């Protein structure tokens with residue numbers, strides 16, 4: 001008789017009930033007590049259907065057990081014992097429409113943040129050797145727009161993000177690029193949505209007016225209270241930037257009402273007070289969304305996160321995620337964007353073969369017009385996919401997709417968190433291991449624990465206020481640019 005065993009899953013509890021995260025399908029399913037018992041029994045070893053019924057005698061009726069087994073078979077949580085299958089390696093058919101293009105309009109910055117991945121000790125591109133211009137020209141910016149609209153293919157909309165260095169050092173190019181992109185897109189029956197990332201030092205009234213009038217989305221790199229912001233986010237002479245940026249940020253937040261302005265916080269070994277930062281940014285400033293990212297750096301740096309740092313970050317994230325959950329259940333807004341992004345992926349059943357859209361639906365353009373995997377690699381010859389003038393070298397892109405597929409990451413093949421993580425950021429892998437194809441095994445415990453927290457938040461919201469999740473049925477996943 002056929003013996004049944006469990007298929008790859010992660011069990012968790014939410015709102016007092018057991019749930020499964022089914023790894024192959026990335027689905028979340030609730031279990032009734034009989035189904036939970038079947039999973040627990042099969043978890044300790046394969047059994048036949050008859051064995052299962054006998055084991056449950058006196059606890060559940062044969063009919064309850066039969067139904068539980070049938071349901072679990074249908075959802076593929078259990079199945080006949082089979083030899084382990086290798087992970088399928090299905091490469092995307094290229095060209096994939098380009099949804100987000102990040103334009104590095106300058107590689108210069110008026111701040112000298114110690115931990116910066118662009119200028120700090122772990123930088124990839126030498127921006128001072130003259131190989132890349134310091135500022136993108138309007139011709140290159142326009143060629144980039146033409147490239148983006150062509151690469152968007154049949155898609156009706158594209159997203160253009162301006163990035164730096166400090167983006168607003170090249171505000172003139174931004175101002176010329178936006179109307180050009182609008183006009184070219186309209187001629188092709190498309191829409192373009194615009195955003196930028198800035199350190200806020202150059203947010204003068206005329207700049208703010210322009211961003212408001214043109215509905216440009218803004219993300220501000222800002223670390224929080226003065227003692228935190230001034231620790232790493234300093235001018236070239238070493239003075240902190242808090243007093244300069246704080247009034248400008250407040251003015252922007254007060255005037256830019258047609259799109260949410262987000263804050264992007266870099267967490268370092270000595271700066272992990274997530275709760276204090278979140279409160280400062282939302283209550284003192286009025287940011288609607290706050291996203292936190294651990295610093296990308298070699299483990300040697302004194303500001304790198306060590307194991308204890310990841311533990312602290314998890315504790316703090318978990319507390320904020322609890323608050324987020326309570327708010328969602330009561331239909332209130334909460335601005336902790338890290339949890340929102342992950343539960344959006346869970347809700348949409350995302351199972352990623354690649355950790356992000358880099359090199360597929362997202363690309364970064366350097367000041368010279370070289371096209372790279374993403375903005376963090378813009379200007380790196382090693383990570384170049386083509387140029388905006390000559391287009392993408394499809395053989396280079398195909399080789400990238402082949403070598404970076406999740407199926408190549410053997411350590412990930414048995415990890416239940418792989419639909420969400422898929423090995424993690426290429427830039428992080430490059431900084432840690434010198435190789436973008438490597439899985440980021442230094443943060444697996446953190447990723448799995450955080451995914452578990454997000455699953456529990458998701459399931460409890462689904463249980464208590466499912467209507468709140470409908471927003472993710474409408475919203476396409478936006479590529480995160482940080």
Ligand code: SF4
Nearest residue numbers: 412415418421423444
């Ligand atoms: S990097 Fe670690 S957490 Fe991420 S999928 Fe691979 S094994 Fe899992």
Ligand code: SF4
Nearest residue numbers: 356358374425426427
């Ligand atoms: S996750 Fe990493 S590789 Fe992907 S777009 Fe972001 S920075 Fe680039």
